[in-house]
Amino acid sequence: MTNQPIVCSFPKHNTDTIKENWYEDYFNDDYWNLVYYSCSSIEITENELSFITSILEESNASTVLDLFCGIGRHANRLSEEGYIVTGLDIDPNTIKIAESSSESHVDYIVSDARDFTTNNKYDCCLLMQTSFGYFSDIENQKLISKKFIHY
Ligand SMILES: C[S@@+](CC[C@H](N)C(=O)[O-])C[C@H]1O[C@@H](n2cnc3c(N)ncnc32)[C@H](O)[C@@H]1O
Numbered sequence: 001m002t003n004q005p006i007v008c009s010f011p012k013h014n015t016d017t018i019k020e021n022w023y024e025d026y027f028n029d030d031y032w033n034l035v036y037y038s039c040s041s042i043e044i045t046e047n048e049l050s051f052i053t054s055i056l057e058e059s060n061a062s063t064v065l066d067l068f069c070g071i072g073r074h075a076n077r078l079s080e081e082g083y084i085v086t087g088l089d090i091d092p093n094t095i096k097i098a099e100s101s102s103e104s105h106v107d108y109i110v111s112d113a114r115d116f117t118t119n120n121k122y123d124c125c126l127l128m129q130t131s132f133g134y135f136s137d138i139e140n141q142k143l144i145s146k147k148f149i150h151y
Pocket residue numbers: 023024027040067068069070071072073074088089090091094111112113114127128129130131134
């Protein structure tokens with residue numbers, strides 16, 4: 001484990017020109033290169049994984065829906081650990097990266113989370129990093145009320 005500080009510098013945006021649905025194409029290759037190698041290094045991901053799996057083990061969870069899964073850094077690792085994982089992201093290119101770096105089967109879906117419907121109920125719905133709250137309050141509420149998990 002390294003004691004080096006991790007420095008993240010996100011691209012600056014002109015808030016006057018930023019478009020309403022910015023999250024639909026903000027997460028491009030530049031973003032992944034920046035985030036993967038700085039804010040979401042393998043070491044950070046592994047630490048997050050330890051925390052996630054400790055919670056999953058406590059609750060005997062085996063099925064996971066990774067909403068806004070990005071390049072699959074959690075979905076792929078959880079699948080390798082034996083969990084049954086579905087990963088969902090709006091961006092096809094991002095899902096391609098996730099699929100190509102996967103060493104075990106993850107059911108990847110390209111969809112806007114707001115449009116996603118399923119009859120499956122998962123033991124866990126994972127939302128990692130800044131992946132919730134992009135939408136209006138009403139849309140956020142609708143997404144929560146979809147109840148993807150057993151409870
Ligand atoms: C900050 S990244 C988080 C990725 C992943 N959870 C992680 O921790 O590495 C947010 C992700 O949300 C996806 N996204 C943005 N809007 C979305 C939407 N409406 N529906 C589904 N995915 C969306 C982006 O394509 C991006 O991959």
